[in-house]
Amino acid sequence: MDLTLSPTEQSFRDELRAWIEENHPGEEPKDDDEAFEFRRDWQRKLHEAGYAGLSWPEEYGGRGATLIEQAIFGEELTRAKAPSPVNVLGLAMGGPVVIAHGTEEQKERYLEPILSAEEIWCQGFSEPESGSDLASLKTKAVKSNGEWVVTGQKVWTSFAHKAKWCMLVARTDPAVPKHQGLTYFLMDMEQDAVQVRPLQQITGDPEFNELFIEEARIPDENVVGGVGNGWTVAITTLMHERAGLGAGAAASVRIALGQLMELARERGVADDPVIRQRIGQLYIEAEALRLNSWRGLTQIMKKGQPGPEGSLPKWQWAETNQALTELAMDIRGEEGPASDSEWTYRFLRARGNSIEGGTTEVLKNIIAERVLGLPKLR
C-alpha cells in the first residue's frame, strides 16, 4: 500500500500544475455564449499541450494516461479553479465509444475534431417517457433508401444548441425485446429536422435542452457498433463516465467545504457544537469519497475494466454535495433564500446531483444486483 504518488505520477502532476498556472484563462465570463467560447479556447490550449483526451490511446491523438493520472488531472483542474474542457461529452464518452466500437473511417473522421473542440458533441439518450428505464426509449429510426430516418424526442441534452454531433440511441427494431432493438447513431445536429429548445431548471438556468426530431436523416455509415447493439455501446460509455468522476468530484467538494468553514467562521457559528458535528461529518464524507475513488481506481488498474463498484462514488458525491449546500443554507439563516448568493444557486443545483447521470435509486439497484448479487426485481 502506497498512497503517495509514484515518481512518474509526481512529475505528471508537477508539470501539469506548472502548466495550468502559466496558462490559466482567468475568470469565466458571465454571458453564456462568451463562456462557451472561453471554454472552447481553453480546450484548444489543453489540446495543444497534450492534455485533451487524456485517457485516449496515443495513436488516436490522446495521451494514454493511466486512471491515476486522469484522476490527478481532475483534481488539479479543480484545485486551480480552472474550467473543464468545453467538449466534455465528446471527450469522456463520444471519443471512447468511437475508439472502442467505431470503424477505421469513423475514427479518422470524428476523433481529431473532438480533441480540438472544433466539433461539439451532445448526448441523446433520455426521453420524456424514458428516464431511468433508458432501454424503453421510443425514438425510432427506420431505414429508407440506404439512410436512416429518425423521429422522436430527447431531453436533458446539454450543449445541444452548440453541438455538431449527437450520440443518439434510437429504436431500430420494435419487434425484439427492448434492450436488443436499439442502435447507436451519430446524428448531425445541423439539419432543420432537429429542433433544440432550452429547458429551464429549478435554478432558473437553461443548462439543458429538449430535442425535437422530425424525420431527421442519418447516413448508414454513422451507425456505431452495428445495428441492434445500441444498448451495449451506450452502457460502456456510462461505465467510463462514472469511473473517472470520483477524484475530481471529491476535490470540488473539498474546496466547497473550505468555503463552508469560512462561512461558519464569518457567521460566528464555528464553535456551535451542532455545526461542528455536521461539518466534521461532511469532512469525513468528502474524504471517504476521495479514498473510495482512489481505492476503486487501484482495483480497475489491476482488473483492467471499470466495474459496477464505480457507481458508489457518484452516489456518495450526490449525497455529500447536497448535505453540504443544505448546511450552507442553514448557516446563512434568513439570508439563505436571497437569490443573489452563489450558495443559493449551488443549493438548488445540487438537487439535480442525485438524478443526473443515473439516479441514486438506479445506482442502488446496480450495487444490489451486480455487486451484492441480490435477485432482480423484474
Add this chain to the structure above:
Amino acid sequence: MNFDFSDDQHAIKRTASELLAERFKPEKLRELAEGGRYDDEVWKELCELGWPGIFVEEAYGGQGLGVVELIILMEELGYALAPLPFLSNAAAGLVLQAAGSEEQKERWLPGIASGEARGTVAVMRERDGGNEAPLVPDADSAQVIVVLPCEGPPAVIEASEAEIEPLETIDATRRYARVRAEGGDALEGDAAPGQFAMPVAVAAELTGVAQRALEMAVDYAREREQFGRKIGAYQAVSHRCAQMMLETESARSTTYYAAWTADAEPESLPLAASMAKAYASDTGWRVTASALQVLGGIGFTWEHDLHFFLKRARVDGTLYGTAREHRDAVARLAGLSREPAPA
C-alpha cells in the same frame, strides 16, 4: 499510488481469515460467548504464530511489521468476532512502543509481543476526579495497564496496583472492567503515534464486524421468500443492503488510509484516525442494526448469531473515543475554529 495491500499483506489477510473461520465456527463462538470465556487454546496458537507482536519491533520480540499489518488482523478478528484478548493487548503495545523509554520497553514489550504478559489501556474520564476509566477491555486478565489520563503524559502501572472492577456489558464476546488507578511510571516519549493508532485498530475491527453483518443480511435476502418472492428483490430491502455496502466500504477506505498514515505519514495520523473511528463507529452500529431489520423476527432472537455482532459493534463504537468526540476532533483538526489570519 497503489491503494491496495502488497502480496505479503494479502497473504497475511488470507491466512488470518482462513484460520479464524476454522477456529471460530458459529457453534464455538456461541459456546464461548454464552460462557463469557475466551478460547485459551486459540490464543496460545496465535501467540505461537506471533500475532500479538505483529507491529512490535523485533528487538522486543515482535515481528517488526506495521500498523497496516495490525489492522489486517483486526479486520479479520472483527469479521470472526473472535473472543480473544487481542485488541486490548495491541493497544497497550502501541502506546508503550511509541512513548516508552528504552527501559520501559524492555520491561513490558516482550510480554505483550509474546502474549504471555498482556497489557491493556485505561482511558481515564473526567468524572470522579479523572481517576476512573469506565470501560477497559481485559483489565481483569492483563498484567500491565497503560493509563491515559485526561491531561498529561500516559503512565504505566502493574495491574495489581489498580482497582479493577469486572463489568457486565451487552458484549458477551469480550471482557470489560472499570479501572481506578493513580500515579504510575510516566511514559515521557511522544505517545501520539500509539495513542492515535488505537482507534484505528478498533475501526478495523468495526469494519470486519460490518462486513460480516452485511454478508448475513445479503445471504438471508437471497433466500428468504415472502409474498411469493425473495425479499432481496424488494427495493426496500435491496437498497438498504446497498447502503450497508456503501458505509462498510467507506469505513474500510478511511481505516486503511489511517493505518497507512500511521506507518508512512505520521503527521496526518491524528486527523485520519479520528475520521476512521468516527465513521466506523457509526457504520458498525448502523450496518448491524440494518442487518437485524433485514433478518426480521429471526434476527431478534437470541438463537441467531447476529446480536453478538450488533452488541460488539455498539461497544466498539464507544471504545477509544466515540463518534461524537472524533467528529469534533475532525472539525478542529480540519481547521474549523482557525483564527482568521492577521491582515
